Amino acid sequence: MWKRFFQRGDSGQAATATSAGIEKLPNRLGVKLAGVQAYLGRTSTILTVMAFFLGRAMILGELSPFAIAFYAVVLRLKRSAARPVLGALILGSFTTNGLFSIWPILVLALLGYRFVYGLLSKKKALTLGTVPFVVFLVDSAVRLAGHTATGDMNSYGLMMSLVDGFLSMVLTLIFIQSLPIFTFQRGVKELRNEEIVCLVILLASMLTGLHGLHLGLLSFENVFSRYLIMLFALIGGAGVAAGVGVVTGIILTMASLMAATQIGLLAFSGLLAGLLRDVRKIGVGIGFGLGAAILTVYVNDSSSIVVALEESAAAFAMLLLTPKNFIDQVSRYVPGTHQHSLSQQDYARRIRELMAMRIREVSSVFQELSRTFAQISSAQQKAAVQDEVMNKTFQSAATQVCKGCFKQEQCWEKNFYQTYRALFDTVTLIDIEGGIAKGDIPKELTKFCVKTDAMIPALTGAVEISKRDMQWQNQLADSRNMVAEQLVGISSIMADLAQEIRKENHVSADHEEHIVAALEHLGLSIRSVDIVSLEVGKVEIEVTSTGATSADEGEKLIAPLLSEVLGENIVVTNKRYWEDENGVTMTLSSAKLYHIETGIASAAKDGRMHCGDSFTALDVGNGKFAVAVSDGMGNGERAMQESSAAIRLLQQLLKAGFDEQLAIKTVNSVLLLRSQDEIFTTMDLALIDMFTAKTEFLKIGSAPSFIKRHGKVNTISGENIPIGILQEIDIQTVEEELQEGDLLILMSDGIFDAPKHTDDKEGWLKKKIEDFESNDPQEIADMLVELAVRINHGKIIDDMTVLVARVAKYKPEWATIRLPGVQKLKRKGGQVLPDPDKLVPMT
Template sequence: MIKAKTERISFPAVAADPTKAVARQLVYFTAALLCSRGLVFGHYAPFGVAAVAAFPYAGLWSAVLGSAAGYLLPSSVNVPVHYLAAVLAAAAIRWTLNDMMKLKMHAIFAPMVAFLPMLATAMAIIFVNGSGSEAVAMYIAEAFLAGGVAYFFTRTSEVIIAGRSADEMNAQEITCAALSVGALLLPLSNLAIGPVSLGRVLAVIAVLFAAYYGGVSGGSVTGIAAGIVFSLSTSGLNYLSGAYALGGLMAGVFSPVGRLASVVAFIISNAVASLQVGNQEKVIGGLYEVMVATVLYMLIPQKAGAPMIGLFSCPDDTSRMDGLRRSVIMKLDYAAKALGSVSDSVEEVSKKLYSTCAPDINGVYKRTIDDVCSNCGLKVYCWERNYNDSMNSFNDLTEKLRSKGEVDRNDFNAQFASHCSRLAAIADSVNSHYREFSIKDAAESRAQQVRSMVADQFATTSNLLEDMAAELELYEQFDFNAAQKVGEVLRGAGILPIDISCRVDRFDRMSIEIIAAQAESVRMNKAELTDEISRVCGRVFQHPCVSVVKGKCRLQMAERPFFRVQTGCAQHTCANKQVCGDSWDCFPDGNGRQILLISDGMGTGGRAAVDGAMATGILSRLIKAGIGFDAALKIVNSALMVKSGDESLATIDLAALDLFNGNLEFMKAGAPISILRKSGRAVVIDAPSLPIGILNDINFTKSSDSLGDGDLLVLLSDGALAAGDDWICDTVEKWKGQVPQELAEEIVTQAIARRADGHDDDITVLVMKVKESDSSF
């Protein structure tokens, strides 16, 4: 609002520039001339008077001259003097009342300035000529048309003077602008080559572009506006109002499928609406016009209609957005706490069940006593008079059972063996029951492990929801208007969006998340797509992070940050085998962070390659999907543990650089050191930790630092460190090159040459160089 007032006040001052002043007056003159040449009902031209009544006062006299010139030129208009008189009367009213600010700013001022002179001069003609009732009705209708179009011109002029862009216009202003453009194109309907009218061809092209970029709303509004205006031009064209409206609607419906589908939908719909009036000459001419227009439309570059993106988007509702955000955050946070309590309950019940239900080795001895001693004559002596000594004799067998898996008569103490007549039977019974005990104990241990894993999964899911809630908490608002514009860009690129979220955080940084249908035939040009989205949103974005899951494509974009990176990676395979046990990845996560990742499967060869690739692949996909680092690690850890019955181990070395502020976070799980070069000096980053795939409860060991312009980060697998790390630090410090790939290859080459223990191992070196976005590598 402040911007609009400032421009309105400073507008007359622009006259200091003679070239701009003359150009502006020429525009007023030309527009008024075109308006006065537009005919309705075949012989009436009210739009020139509407232009004089509604155009900005700074161009009043240019509009008067343009309208007068248009009415004086030869045409089929009835009684030109009637329009000249109305033009002069409208100009006189505006000139007289110009100082009455409150009156001239009223919404009905311009319509009344056009309506009253048109009606008054028309009544004078009727009085002089004695016209019939039909003529009277036509003159009254003409006066109302002049008033209505004057209102459309006024609203459109206000938008132009205020300097508002197309995407800032509301639905009423868009409709007024469409009808105003139609009134300017109407005179061109008389310029024809055979049955084909230039004005109507341009109108059809405008409807097709509006439908493609504005969807159903764009096609409908433009089709209705064009149909109304051109159906009034002469008798026999009233069918155009329905033909253009239906064609625009259906073209908008099929716009997500592509330009060709939108064109075919318009042609068929227009033909259906046109042919209902019969095989008349003008209808056939209209079909020719549609054919010519659609061919020209297909030949015009698609980007020509890009300014229409966002024109038909609906404004957002800030209060609704904030309420929705808070509701989602509350539900996620509560769900996270509920799952966390479930995890605690499962763990607690699991421990109680294990202590209550787990097999006890004393049960082995009890069953043996019941089987062998219950009917022995010495039972009273052994188990009543000497119970403690007899029980101790059995308890002494526990260690021998666990070490050997069985016992014989020589394993019993001498005192018990000396008076027991059934020692061999007791030994056999103990061995038999112990074997059953061992099987049950192993099964219960496995069950306990499963229960523990289930509890851990509940805790992981709880952490995942907490991460989502924390992420949503950072967003101050959801920009639905920008989301609609992005959707129109995607449809223009042949991508069918399913859901779009444009989020602005507390630092006024926008991130975009898109879920789209996966189209195998569409080749996504990330550069062009990013440029178009940046243009319609008024922000500069990075190229999208793209992932595909179960037939759906996810695109995550963030604003272009302060830093950018260049990376390079080199690998050596142990004994020059075909597969490497190390796996790596490097990608932007779509939230303004650059992720570097190395996973080293334990050992070498195919088994290690599977573990490393599995860890890297799952972790990368989860991070791209927006899962937090800690929750993603636990999921990968569980996947490795249940992958097979054999032990699967892998290290994880992850670095996340915030490209907006340079903050760097290291996360290691069993990974070796990393090298950081800051201000030309190499620093070793070490964080001792356990690899994944061993324990249920696994966590990253974390540390943090920061990077600036020209700094380097080097991630290594343990194969590069066989000869120590001093030489690597020295190499990194002395490196003066510009391409990180060269440094990675140099470190790998030296690591192979420096190894002197006669062994070989997989080697991976990942190097990242940081630069400010406005500088060049």
């Protein structure tokens, strides 16, 4: 993450009006220090600076496990930086220990590890997992050898050697987790909690290298430790800052027991600083200063209070000078921060782009396949096939009759065109008449052909064969056309899906936080809110709630509140319960302007178990509602199988996004291929737009449909054959603008043909429907079936099905909930407009 920071220019802006003037200063400095940032962006430079301070780091004045652990990890992960790191470690150790003390032992440990590393690497026996154990053995062995050489070997020396080796091993494990962030060997998406702790330990270990460095009364060690805690308080909040304070205090205490009081001070100060981070840098500084002042009063004298406050002020000044873009870059990798949420959204956006690109590629493949089939079945190809069949007809007859004839050369070489024309006219006559008498033979053929008695039967037989060939060729061409249309449909669906995936929903974490805060304002326990879309009329939000007090909490509380926040009616469209966690995930979507109430009644012929009619009423998506009735050929189980198969396939095609006409053509093709028997079924389909109530009727061999409005009944009818008979079907469409309260009645021919006593069945049914006083769809469906049975003296003379749909205006069951302090989300044309004010209500 540091690499990205150093390679980016300064683009930060002030976070709040309070700190705007102060934060402009580091932004200007960031521009001036661009050259320095570019230099520090080199990995080896960063690691070398870190190595210098780790070389100075000591524990209890005699243990230095940091150096060999750091060098071992750098040698493994970033070997190109190993030499400058080794030099920096030795130089850092020399500046704090001098020529005498443990400096020679440290150098021998580093060189000894380099020698062992070289031997094991040649044998390929050293892995990243074995590095900590090798560090332990080398460090302990060198220190034991040093004690032995100086004659200082005793139980205390043995224990301290082993302790130093053990600490080196533990620090190696820690550095393995934290150093990849600086060596850029992994694409960091976010830091896990363990990695954050390891990173803090690494940084705190560097701070111990500042021990003993002062500027007047100010300790560099204390100033930078306070700066580190303030930085993490600003980025991660109270919890992260308190944890950093504890870890930093412990590491500093290991270097000097005099710093034991720092643990509580740093942790408490970090906690207060994190609690005030909403006021940005100013709040963090005030919170940390208060914490430091309060605890210093209890643990130190008055003079120490002034020094502690001065150190905190120096750290706060460093925080003010820290460029905002650096803070934002670090925040991207800390879970729970706003910048991390933006980073996750950006990552999800790239994934969506990749998915959309792959889907578009597959869509292009289907489009190309469709063009290929369409070219094969084009008019030019059909004409070429017809010419080929005609040529085969002539060739077959010529092979049978003309072979061996003394006039063959004269007919087929010298007078080819005349011969071809004569045969063509003869074949045309045979095709039209079905045969040809001897007296009807064209004169052009009798002029030059001396074998007409043999030629006519040969041509007749060849024409019959050609007819069968042409029939199969036409069926094959029609099938190719249907496949081409279906491939175009699939390609269109996939292209639309890619477009939906690519849509930028312009939803930020602020809007999700805004909704969570509004719901929690009602006292609800909300685990998460995921916004899929905020487009007007196409809102889709998933809310996960825990500990729900009511099964219809979503309908009574969540949906009304979101309706107020979004400015449109929202309803619960789906629920998923999590029994093990006592939670529920609700999908909330835009309510349609209209909703459809349906009633269905059906009866099988002679009271049988199986009715040959099938029906469906379902929301197919995209704001459309489909109602359909299908009447299978005949009665009983076989008719039921055919009609139900047609209805089920139609349902799936419409829900998948297929155009309704292409869906019906596909159903027709499937019925043709299901059996060699003559199988057909009618299809009566109505698609109702639930935003405009505009309805499209598609009728294939079905009985008339009726629309009842204000007591008057209109008829929708079509004249065509059922599906499953011919490859090419005529789909008649009728569009009607329905209104609130309209009744749409679809029926099978068992109902329509029930009034045997009259020829005007349509008029008779219209009159009866007009006489019905009820507007309840189910009651009307029941009354129509009962009427059809009653006029036939109680007999069910055919399968009967009635589907009644009523168009009703959507009326929310619960009023919207308006809460004080909760703002509405501003939207325009589906875009969420930026709002300079904070969306989340403050309590």
